[in-house]
Amino acid sequence: MEEVDHLAHERRTANFDVDAMKVVWAGSRRAFEIADRVGRLVASDPEFRKDNRTSLGRKDLFTNTLRKAAHAWKRINELSLTEEEASMFRFFVDEPAYVDLHWGMFIPAIKGQGTDEQQKKWLSMAYKMQIIGCYAQTELGHGSNVQGLETTSTYDPKSDEFVIHSPTLTSSKWWPGGLGKVSTHAVVYARLITDGKDYGVHGFIVQLRSLDDHSPLPGITIGDIGTKFGNGAYNTMDNGVLRFDHVRIPRDQMLMRLSQVTREGKCIQSDVPRQLVYGTMVFVRQAIVSDASKALSKAVCIAARYSAIRRQFGSQDGGPEIQVLDYKTQQNRLFPLLASAYAFRFVGEWLKWLYRDVTQRLQAGDFATLPEVHACTAGLKSLTTSVTADGIEECRKLCGGHGYLCSSGLPELFAVYVPACTYEGDNIVLLLQVARFLMKTVSQLGSGKKPTGTAAYIGKAEYLLQCRCNVQRAEDWLNPSVILEAFEARALRLAVNCAENISKASNAEEGFTDLSADLLEAAVAHCELIIVSKFIAKVQQEMEGHGVKEQLQALCNIYALSLLHNHLGDFLATSSINSKQAALANEQLRSLYSQVRPNVVALVDAFNYTDHYLSSVLGRYDGNVYPKLYEEAWKDPLNESVIPDGYHEYIRPLLRQQLRVSRL
């Protein structure tokens, strides 16, 4: 069969070097090559097919995931993949599974909080998957407030053991991924009680299931917490419930890097600084930001390709209709998301650098930048995941009716993605932490303490409070320093306004609480400034490939100017710009859309996603949408028979007026 590329025309009109852009997107030529190779490996292996995922029942779906996870582990070993490649491999398998928590939370927790000895013992087994672990923190009654966890771990000096117990129903562990059906072990967070005193929440390694026959150990009640949002999606994961009835573990299974309990039951602090733990947090959050760019780019890729195929209205003289991608409203919804995908990609890359930087500093005992880094990563986690969740759904709507079919790939992408707004810190709770940092930084301005890093602009408060935007023509908005200053002025002025209003309250804590809705907006402004500035910095780097820089410049401007438009209230209320300038920004935005339009399909091709990874009929590389949609439909279980089950009981009697009616 001849293969036709229905998007060939779109690809021809692009005026930049797509291959070079692929490298920029991947981060480096090496990263590109690994991703490309591993992506193809997974895509070409029939064991990893996922097109049937949304129609499987929970049990089949889950067994299927177990099968894939085992096969992936086998392949990773057969191919002797490096750690980086293995993690890339799991990424392309693209199915939430217990292994995510094993590698992503269980192992890092032991690395971060275990002593050298503990690491040696447990990690060597974990690396070989001789044990499978999960991360059991959240309880039925407590998620965000970790300090409120109720599970207890009481030291019994008689037997040199901890007794782990769930004293109430709400203390049941609830949500940990991999817990429900698979994990043999968990890092369990529980209140350490020794010598009659409560020392707060600590981590403990607890074996949950027998390594012989997988049955739960005595005193342990364990199960899955039930169906979650969407078909397929996160239902491949066994998020679990766990109750302890006085379960005993040896003393040396408390993670003792930071605090120790002695044989006698004394709790002592080690001399390892507690701050070291934050390194792990920065690592986890940079991974989440990087995932956000992947999920959003996936959705954008589907919507962009389909929008180039889909035609609606405006046929002249019987010619083809208009591609919906040509409608300005479609562009105004899609292009800022495309720009955001790139923006998140670059800020994610920068966060990787930040992680290395902060790790070095921590090791050198320099904790000065921690509050700023904490605020920055918390804020970026919150902002990028929120925008991505909403953006995926917008992409689905951009596909009209067909986006509602599972075969579009978008419903499952949305359902599997949204919990990122909740786990690893509820997005609102995180933004409030950013706001606290901002208020503190502003309040210290007089004290001579100079804000650094992503907060450095706050040090320019005096200037930023009185500067005026001097945009006079639409093109002036193409100047990065003009954009940067407008975003800095907005962020700073919102923060200072909040600080002033708080200072009017009878007490600062009450003021903070009362104004917390405004504070969220200040926090968002701070985070958007970070992303804009990192995007600008990226675009100012040397870059290979014809037209690559120009496209990224255009996307960077679209990102900034569309934000400006969406938050116009902020910019105008703080007089960071005036309404004439706002209108000019809009005008510039429109012309940027025209500039990007011929490149859109190539700009999503640059993500280099395989059709397997996208798993979307609408997003197919070749754009051959309609025959494939038609083909997919017939695979639905309902189409196994022409006459539906239930016809004889429920349709025929109705049509024939033979439903037995017992008039009351």
Next chain:
Amino acid sequence: MEEVDHLAHERRTANFDVDAMKVVWAGSRRAFEIADRVGRLVASDPEFRKDNRTSLGRKDLFTNTLRKAAHAWKRINELSLTEEEASMFRFFVDEPAYVDLHWGMFIPAIKGQGTDEQQKKWLSMAYKMQIIGCYAQTELGHGSNVQGLETTSTYDPKSDEFVIHSPTLTSSKWWPGGLGKVSTHAVVYARLITDGKDYGVHGFIVQLRSLDDHSPLPGITIGDIGTKFGNGAYNTMDNGVLRFDHVRIPRDQMLMRLSQVTREGKCIQSDVPRQLVYGTMVFVRQAIVSDASKALSKAVCIAARYSAIRRQFGSQDGGPEIQVLDYKTQQNRLFPLLASAYAFRFVGEWLKWLYRDVTQRLQAGDFATLPEVHACTAGLKSLTTSVTADGIEECRKLCGGHGYLCSSGLPELFAVYVPACTYEGDNIVLLLQVARFLMKTVSQLGSGKKPTGTAAYIGKAEYLLQCRCNVQRAEDWLNPSVILEAFEARALRLAVNCAENISKASNAEEGFTDLSADLLEAAVAHCELIIVSKFIAKVQQEMEGHGVKEQLQALCNIYALSLLHNHLGDFLATSSINSKQAALANEQLRSLYSQVRPNVVALVDAFNYTDHYLSSVLGRYDGNVYPKLYEEAWKDPLNESVIPDGYHEYIRPLLRQQLRVSRL
């Protein structure tokens, strides 16, 4: 077992008459009584249980729906329900099914477009469900652009028949609900071709399946289009695909109220005015707006009750933690949605009146208000469904992690609701129609033609272009006329700005296209003004019951001021208010939140939803969330066995390092 009301305290603190509010919400005492009675009937009938819906596979789910639909029909007959009660009954059964299209689209299409004779013949069968019909308009290649449909209906004067045919793959009918597995008949939209000429799209009644054995008639290929978004959700519906291979139907099955084809094959227009068809459209859209208020209120009810139960942080001296409902950020997300639910309810009620009004006018041959009515209903459909879809997801996020469980009810509510943004007119396409109307109205301002109804304010252009908001204290924002004027000024000025910018373009059509993103904002402003003004009008009516009016006043102000805050850019850029006034509006909003807080649970109780209808563990009337969540979990199929299927194949060999690795 003793029943404890965990929300009793919340209910005690309410300072208004909940029973009176229930009547206001329902629309009248009579409406309340019907809804209350029918709601309980459905809830108490075990045949209608829906708690297992999200874990059924597609086939079981579908058969289950057939069973419920038949049982509902039986009960409706047994109880001799009126048409109004029957439709209420189906609403409380709360499961999308072929009957929705039969009653909601098939019958109205024949009523609106069939001749008296056709109505007599077909409706008598349809009312008794001796035939089951669907509405087959959309095709694989065409949805929004109805005029572009490709299915043909060619008149053959030899046999006095139409030949219905699908000439291309993209002409396959695609999406019609009830089509895939159930309907015996359809109103099929196809291009009428007679005498060698294409007369555009018309409706035809086509039998699809044998009334004897349900098999598709010759020339008809028919099936389900596959899984859609979410577990349960819209997968209870057999949205279908349909292809015709030269299928013949008698001439009198063309719906001939407006156009007729004679025995000789001449196409003639009847003297019935085409505008009459718009009555049906107004009816369908008012129903969608009313559904929006129901879906949003359902989500808000769940989130509000759970937020009063959920506690997180801030325990002092071992006392209980803070209810998350007390956090200002939670209030700032939830309360505007609560206010929107009420706002949509009242504007929906007003639309019912509008429908009656427009029907009378049409019958009297008065078509003058049609363009305004069309713009108003299109806009309100678009706005209320978009806000509701986003609002449901926000409510889900307001429930933290637990909102992600299907047992919260929110994932399914979202998945089943979102297509309302797409069907019956894509929301963006509809807003563009509103924008067209606005531009036309503005352009005719000089001509002496006075805008009426919801567009009357445009007639005050001269005043609204120069008026100034004179709010000086936060309380000034409580004055309805101040709010109204600010919203009128904003809407008018945005529209006039657009009109001016369009007039600068070289041609008006191009100008409209280029500025369409701005035009959407003007359209939204117009629609929000309508809702605000109808809410204000409602609150100004006489109302019984202690405190009822005060609560609605507060909600009305919350609705308006939160919109003002969310669209601050509009208000400031058009100088409809200044930034000082914006800050005062925010201040007023905060104090309104405090005023409403003690009443929130009672305000959602006023919806009078049964636990069956809510089908949410988090939204239970008694607030007994945790034990029930725990109980629900164990019902998951994965918990049928302690050791998961697949353990022996995929987990044990992995733990034991026995995955057969074939080193390459």
